[in-house]
Amino acid sequence: MTGWKALLYKEVLRFWRVAFQTIAGPVLTAMLYLLIFGHALEAHVKVYDQVSYTAFLVPGLAMMSVLQNAFANSSSSLIMSKVMGNLVFLLLTPLSYMHWFVAYVGAAVIRGLVVGIGVFAVSAFFTDISFVAPLWILAFSVMGAALMGTLGLIAGLWAEKFDQLAAFQNFVVMPMTFLSGVFYSIHSLPAFWQGVSHFNPFFYMIDGFRYGFFGASDVSPWLSLGVVGLALLAVSAIGIQLLRTGYKIRS
């Protein structure tokens, strides 16, 4: 393992060392959502024809877990290194800003996918899961995780204290993921809130991801792919620029 691969390896090893907290915990949380909401709403909410509410919920929860954990990985790794001061080990190396970017975002994607797979593995005990279009599933999970890993990178660079990062997580990431149609189809919303949802990039990530499972979605998966792709490019450009200029890490 050399160069950026060493950094990727270190970032993966970092979360793997505390897998109980970084993988098992989020999987358990998703399962609790599934059990509680599935139990409470199974009989009342009808989303698509022939799709049970629990089956509808699983991909949404899985994607939400992917996104939140991808964000958590890069952001918490960076803020911890900054607060503890051990980021200096990395700052002293010949690794370039692109190496940093690829390694931090890559590790975030891996953590997101591992948690997502965990959610599916456990959900399979409760409900049947279909995989209509696996390529869409893969594309949206990887792109969504990369987008959130990059956002986590930006937040981790920006934040100077843990509570600033927590604020970002609680007031931006959580509401946007919860309001993106994890628990409902946006067609069930009043027209106004449907319109608002269309400005939430998280909605496209989850809707496109869900298309891979049912072959049905609120908007065309191609539209979702386009929106997610553009959002990924935009945040990547910002993240790369911050790393290139050494924003808050090199004075």
Place this chain on the structure above:
Amino acid sequence: MSAISFQSVSKAYPSPRGPKGSTFLALDGVSLDIEEGEFFGLLGPNGAGKTTMISILAGLTRANSGSVSVLGSDVQKDFAAARRKLGVVPQELVFDPFFNVREALRIQSGYFGVKNNDAWIDELLESLGLADKAHANMRQLSGGMKRRVLVAQALVHKPPVIVLDEPTAGVDVELRQTLWQFIAKLNKQGSTVLLTTHYLEEAEALCGRIAMLKTGRIVALDRTSELLKAASSNVLRFKVDSELPKALADRARITGRIVQFPAHDALEIERYLAAVREAGLSAHDVEIRKADLEDVFLDVMTQNKDSVHGVSA
């Protein structure tokens, strides 16, 4: 080619106090060349700019003007090459709590593109007295042990230029000896060493050449032996029980009851002792010793007291 070269390097930081937009000049046009194979000491009081110089050298901070290079590689334009040639032991006692000692060293080797580095890692662990700690988590190590790991981490890629930023601050005698033996060995094998330290006797013992830094400027730069020669050759040292008259006190270095005067010859020594007697005091435990680097240092620092510096709008 110089191992380390600073050319007219200046660095200003935003001033923490004072009006908004004001800056504090941490380095003011510093030029310094350190040759390959030197053991070089960079001395100065807190806030003189030592760590700023090292931060610029290591690429942690960017200079506002001037250029810095390591064995011909510019630290900004050619940062990857410069950093490969440089091993920096940071001043702060930092560590990554997720890994054990060997893992930390392997990962650090990886960042520098060094594969299969276990033989050298073993040698580092052995030389720094860390062999039995290889599998200990970083969190479990004492401060001194963490410091050793920092040194090992700086050396994993066998850098030809080694920078130690106050490596012995707050560490025990045993580590200091282990560390200096090892660094001296690397220096003998051809590595260039740049050291900042508060322990002047260490600098005197180890460094062939010394630069003294004060408020962002180099105020002395010479071979250690020349610096010592240029200072007053002797120091008169004694104890008194009450305060010295002001005229005398101004010329002395006073630490509690211990009073020290720089003195060139016997006549001067007699005069000082007579002045103490005239003031109605009695000097006891009188001794005369050779001037050391601390005397030179204090001399240089007080001589340059008048240089106005720092805050500018």
